[in-house]
Amino acid sequence: MSTSQQSPALGSTLRERLAASLGQGVTPYVVVVGYVVIASFWLISNPFSTIAFLVFLSSLLAIYYFPIPTWLRVALGLIVLGGVMPYVGNLNQGFLDVVTQAAIFVALALGLNVVVGFAGLLDLGYIAFFAIGAYLWAIFSTPQAANIFPGLAASFPLGSAWFFVFLILGVVAAGLFGVLLGLPVLRLRGDYLAIVTLGFGEVIRLLANNLNRPVNITGGAQGITNIGQPPLFFQPALDALNVQSSPGAEYRMYFYALALVIVLITIMSARRLNDSRVGRAWTAIREDETAAIAMGVPLVRMKLLAFAAGATFAGAMGVLYAAKLRFISPPTFDVVQSISILAMVILGGMGSIPGAVLGATLITLLNLRILPDFANQLVLWRRAGLPIPANFDPVQYQRLFFGLVLILVTIFRPEGLLPERRRRAELKAEGSKDTGEALVQDEQNMVHPDVGIK
Amino acid sequence: MAVKAQAQPLASRQASVGTLRQVLAPIGQIFVFVVGSSLILGAIVLVLALLLSRTQANLLSGVLTVLPLVIIDGLVLGFLYATIALGYTLVYGVLEFINFAHGEIYMVGAFVGGGLGLWLASQGLLAAMHPLLFVVFALLVAMTASGLLAVGIERFAYRPLRNAPRLVPLISAIGVSLVLQDLVRLLAGPSRFNLRYPQLGLSRRFQLLEIPTAAGANLRVAIDSQSLIFIVTSLLMLIALNYLINVTKLGKAIRAVAQDRATASLMGINVNLIIAMTFFIGGALGGGAGVLFGVKYSTVNPYIGFIAGLKAFTAAVLGGIGNITGAMVGGIVLGLLEAFVSTYLTLFTGGRFSGPDYASVASFLILIGILIFRPSGLLGEATTQKV
Incomplete structure (x- = not known):
């Protein structure tokens, strides 16, 4: 604290001076x-x-x-x-779609950020929880559900009014799966957890791909089409106001609003979680597991909570995603998606909420806008005679870009683009020559609660 | 590698016998596990077949006819996983780090071997070559290339992060794996996305035994030459690795670094060099597995590394990670299990469940089960030698 007050001019970089x-x-x-x-x-x-x-x-x-x-x-x-x-x-409908898509990924990145950033558990199968939410709504809003419950065949597909119920159910189901997966593996070391979650993601995708036999539950590789949309409960109001619009445009705006609302809720809950007692326990676990146990943090319970909390975000977004696209199939939920969400979190800065938002937006934009535009540009350049290989289409090489993001960020900017406050302080303290001073400052900044027996 | 040469007494006969035992003992262990798991899985399948044969006629004879084939398939798959798993286990033993990109190193090896085959064929040299000579040549080239690739990856993507928190190099490794997949895809181009190995004319089958059946026609059990090459080569690689780790000075240095990096460096061992050598050995084994895979299954693509790597890691954990024999044993058990599930699940359910897809599910369930009930792996704590 004291350095920033005493000398903004002394030895400050251009950036600091500009900021000042x-x-x-x-x-x-x-x-x-x-x-x-x-x-x-x-x-x-x-x-x-x-x-x-x-x-x-x-x-x-x-x-x-x-x-x-x-x-x-x-x-x-x-x-x-x-x-x-x-x-x-x-x-321009395209831009609204991009922002809606970005909002969906922002919520996913925020959820993964709870697991990876707050609690330090590397989850490589995060997309599985998204798939669970998506398939839940997809199955019950289509005649598909009649295959599972032949006795109740008449009541399926469920009406659009059920959408909001399933938004909640998606949260519950994803959280439940999070607990089920977490219970056995959270006692293990971090890198084992990473591999097991990776395997879990694959299992969920394989099940989605194969559960069309003997009973057709997930529609197999063809996926599920004609998924139900949320209810247009505001239609009477629009009619009363005499607003003319096509159903397509209406739904587009509706999903935009819904996605934004869910993102707002996730941002707020992520912030509240991080500042809560639970959030502090997560930080303690992330920084030093042994010390956390010694301080009385219930390790497995807290890890489980982080795992489940992260999963719930994905479950809700899965329901919304299925309703928006109206079509889902197993390839949407493959491991590259899990890793792209991880890349969003790492790029933005692990543990940082604004970072997750920024990372998710940047990578979605990269995927949907920047890479296609770049591809078009490359075609123009190639026509102009520049030596660009004919088969190089950047849109097809997402893995390359995600991979480069992961490698370059971990090596050159491990704290991410918008680092979390604690991590920034930590890395600064490590970087400064006089570590002792930073430590002393740390000591001064620390709030000493009244400890001891009174 | 700079362990100062000490004035050693001449190796006595006793010492060399001990060495021989050390090098060959794992083979015995592997043999026990091969026979043991085949017998157990076979017995389970037979019992199930007997139970189900009341409703499905001809099931029992069908099960028995394919059984030898399933075991051979399982062994090939098992040796594939085992050879890849060695790379995971070596690196884990030395650095306690899951080299996530190892599956892609294997894939690169497969592509190098296939590319070499195509090039030789285009030069007209392949026809003049004995198929076995080509296999050996491709193995050498691909193993060198994969080993060097692994060393390069270690140098640029892992070494800068060696003192970072555990998860950070893992994330970098995931990045490397994605980059390699797409780089190979880019270099191969769309026409060679599915790279076909040249036809080697290895069509000979070796008859193992002939079982007389009640139906009249004798049941012949034969193994094709590709499978034989696969199994023999990977066994040779294991013996060589065992010799390297347990007998040579390099092996001693690797074991020292695995045990305690700081102390090893105080003893004059160049730790960075030893770690690079470990990556080279692991990468070379992975590349060799890639060529063998190409020779056996004839088509490779840039994405084969991911699932194979995941399975091989499962195998390494199954056998006890950090333990070389364990990795082999784990691979074989996993391979046999997958072969059994993929054939017999389809057979027993009358095709209602597709076996090959659920085989992966089964192996992940095995991974989770092992991690819960026996995190130290099959070969357990007592015999765990850290590399």
Whole structure:
């Protein structure tokens, strides 16, 4: 704490100086509001430009980064996500889909962040919980369920009103599977856990692929089509207001809103979890298991809680995902997906909530927008005569990019793009020459609770 | 590798007998496990067949006809897993680190061997070569390439992270594995995504035994030459590895580093070099397994490494990770189990369950079961030699 007050000029980097000058007086207000306004108008006037879209999305980063009061953050966030984005979505559906998709992955990354980042348990089969949620809704909202319960065949498929019930059921089922998987393996060392979860992910995918015989439950390799959509409960209101819109556009906006609401809930619950007693236990386990046991942290129970809590996020998003796409099949849930979510968490910074949001958004954008655009660019360059191999299509090489992200981030920026406060402090203390000073500071910053017998 | 040469007494006859025993003892252990698990699995299958034969006619004779074939298939699969598992177990023994990219090293070995075959065929040299000569040549080239690849990976992706928390190098290893998959795919191009090994004309079958049956026609049990090459070569590789680890000075240094890195370096062992050598040996074994796989199954693709690596890791854990004989034994038990499940599940359920798909499920369940009930593996704590 003391260093930042005593010497902003002394030996500070350009970045620190810039941050200091932008963080004083009315400057941040002007910069952020100006940025949001300019980016919004640019995107509205160019609704098909990917660059304008990226600049517009990064305004959220500006809102997060600059030191402005919370009410302004909330207001600007509402304007960006609740006002401008839906408006742009009417002009260009593609961008709204991208943001919805990004929101789904943000929720998944947040869930995995609870497991990997907060508690330090490496889960390589995370997508399995997503699959459980997705298949749950897919099976019960289609005639598929009649195969399982032939006696109740008449009552399936379930009506759209059940969607919200299944959102909750997805959470419960995923959490239950998390506990079932966690119970046997959480006593083991971390790297064994990684391999077992990887195996679990494969088992769930294999089961989804093969449970069409002898009883057709999952539809096998063909997957399940015509999955039910959520109820349009606001339709009467729209009719009363005389709003004309196609069902397609309506659903698109609806899913956008639903995904945002779920993301908000996940962000809030992740934050509350991290700051809670449980969250502190997770941090203790992550930092030093033996010390945590010595301090009386119930190890297995806490790990199980982290595992299950992370799984629930994926379960809810799985239900939403199935309803949005209306079609699911086993390849959607293969191991590369699990690892891409891991890459999101690692890229953003393990344990950091804003990091998970940023990482998920970046990688989704990379997949859906940047790589396809890059591929088109490559085609143009190749026509112009540049030596680019004819079979190189970047969209087909996601694994290459995810792999490079994982390697480069772990070697060169292990704390991620938006590091968690504790980890940043830790790495700084390690990096500074005078470690002793950092330690002393740590000691000073520590709040000493009243200990001892009174 | 700089263990100072000490003035050693001349190796006495006794010492060499001891060495021989040390090198060959694992073979005996493997033999016991091969026979034992075949007998146990065979007995289970027979009992099930007897129980089910009341409802399904001809089941028993069907089960008995395919039994020898299933065992041979299981052995080939088992030696495949075992050879790959050796790489996991060596690296784990030395660094306590799961080299997640090892499955991809095996895949690269398979591609190098296949690429070599294609090149030789295009030069017209393959036809002039004895098939066995090609196999040996491909093995040497692929083993060198995979070994060097493993050393390179260690140097650039793992060594900078050696003092990081445990999970960090694992994440980097996952990255390496994904990058290798797509790099090979990119280099091979779409036309050679499924790389076909050249036809070697190894069509000879060796008859093992002839069982007279009541039906009249005698049941012939034969093994094809590819399977024979597979089993013999991987056994030779195991013996060589055992010799290397237990007898040579390099092996001694590897064992020392595995036991205590700091002390080993105080004794004048170049720890970085030894770790690199360990990666080379493990990678070479993986690459060799890749070539053998290509020779036996004739088609390879860039994604074969992932599942094979996962199974091989299961095998290593099954046998007791860090234990070389354990890795072999674990691989063989797992391979036999998979072969039995994939054939007999289909047979017993009348095709309602597809065996090959559930074989993977079975092996993961085995992994979870082993980790719960016997985390030290089949060969247990008592005999665990850390590399």
